[in-house]
Amino acid sequence: MAVKIKTQFGTIDIDNDVIATVVGGAATENFGVVGMASRNQIRDNLNEILRRENYARGVVVRQEDNGVAIDVNVIVSYGTKISEVSRNVQAKVKYNLQNMLGVTANSVNVIVQGVRVMND
DSSP, rough: OOOEEEEEEEEEEEEHHHHHHHHHHHHHHHHEEEOOSSSSSHHOOOOBBBOOOGOOOOOOOOOOOEEEEEEEEEETTTTTTTHHHHHHHHHHHHHHIIIIIOOOOOEEEEEEEEEOOOOO
């Protein structure tokens, strides 16, 4: 499915993979987020951090009447305050969707799939 935006010149269709890529980019820009996680680790056989080209596997986009609902699966860094990192992800995702695509996020659900301990 795609988000359809009607303008005076015609219709704009934004595919869910585009939305997922924008969401993944916004999520990983936040301090404390190590990367995206697969939404279904057993099916995808992934226990690793998703690369930029696979962000769509870590994001679920559901169309609603006047916007979208987003589920974001992330891995956070050990030692960060998970609730604060999650709030920052929610705010950044909503902001980027509105400003880059003109799409309203009704809800942004952050699912923390894991904590990564960094060895320096």
